Amino acid sequence: MAVEAFADVGHGVFEVEYVDEDRVRRREPLPAVWTARFESLPPVRKVRTYAGQRSVTRDYWSTTMRKSFACDSRLERDHAMLMDFDPQVTGLVSQPFRLFWPTRRGRLGHVPDFFARRVDGTGVVVDVRPQDRIEPDDAEAFAATERVCELAGWSFRRVGVISPVLLANLRWLRGYGHPRCWRQETAGRLLDCSPSRGRCCPGRRRPGTGSRCCRCSTTCSGEGCWPRT
Numbered sequence: 001m002a003v004e005a006f007a008d009v010g011h012g013v014f015e016v017e018y019v020d021e022d023r024v025r026r027r028e029p030l031p032a033v034w035t036a037r038f039e040s041l042p043p044v045r046k047v048r049t050y051a052g053q054r055s056v057t058r059d060y061w062s063t064t065m066r067k068s069f070a071c072d073s074r075l076e077r078d079h080a081m082l083m084d085f086d087p088q089v090t091g092l093v094s095q096p097f098r099l100f101w102p103t104r105r106g107r108l109g110h111v112p113d114f115f116a117r118r119v120d121g122t123g124v125v126v127d128v129r130p131q132d133r134i135e136p137d138d139a140e141a142f143a144a145t146e147r148v149c150e151l152a153g154w155s156f157r158r159v160g161v162i163s164p165v166l167l168a169n170l171r172w173l174r175g176y177g178h179p180r181c182w183r184q185e186t187a188g189r190l191l192d193c194s195p196s197r198g199r200c201c202p203g204r205r206r207p208g209t210g211s212r213c214c215r216c217s218t219t220c221s222g223e224g225c226w227p228r229t
Contacts, residue, residue: 014148017109018044018097027100034152038115038123039065039091044098045111047072060084062092063177069094076113076128078162081174083116083126091117096125101144110141123154130160 014030019042047070058077061068064084071077071094083089096115100107114126127142134142142158149156162170175181 013102014144014151015100016097016148017100030148030151033097034154037091037117038096039093039117041093041096043069043093043095045095046070047095061178063174064089064092072113073128075130075161078167078170079126079128079159080114081170082162082166083114084177085170085174088119089116090119099145099148101148103140108141108144110145112145123152125149125154125156127156127158128160129158 015027016030016033017025017027018033018036018038019025021041023042025044058071058074059068060071060077060080062080062084069080069092071080076094080092080094083092093115094113095111098109098111100109102108112125113128114124116124116126118124125145125148127145129138129142142156146156148154
């Protein structure tokens with residue numbers, strides 16, 4: 001079903017099932033929940049393995065949320081990493097809620113893959129599905145989800161395959177995001193050398209390298225080290 005099919009559908013026909021902070025399962029009309037902080041609530045369903053599964057179920061440790069959550073597939077896990085790496089994302093949860101809407105076949109439901117909260121306070125609902133794997137039922141579910149997002153003031157994104165180069169770098173970097181890799185002294189030194197902090201370290205020079213900084217390989221001035229332009 002195309003998005004246009006929902007153009008005249010009001011928010012009253014959509015219902016949202018979710019699990020609240022007390023772990024009580026609730027089902028309410030869309031207007032009652034569109035200000036809910038889903039990124040802080042438990043997932044609405046558990047991700048389980050099953051016979052004949054096409055992909056591998058993975059848990060992902062989120063540095064943004066400081067906890068792990070389950071993903072249905074490796075591709076979902078990779079998109080969780082991508083959002084976790086985005087400085088504009090301040091909250092993230094998988095399997096956030098289940099949407100219900102009426103059709104000629106009865107009331108249908110769909111659980112989006114992710115809900116993300118951006119730094120400006122807006123919400124983003126994300127479904128992960130490559131273009132060549134979208135069946136008619138999937139297209140209907142994505143259209144309904146997009147309409148819900150329009151009504152609730154959220155954004156909707158349907159994402160697929162990630163660039164291999166970006167993914168390789170992402171996996172390498174996110175491997176150090178787990179608490180087992182945390183070293184306070186090293187982290188402090190890296191933050192001291194962050195270009196966002198302006199002068200990044202005392203003006204000490206590495207022997208034999210002229211004006212190169214001994215700590216962060218930027219150009220040294222007389223008063224300190226600044227990122228090269």
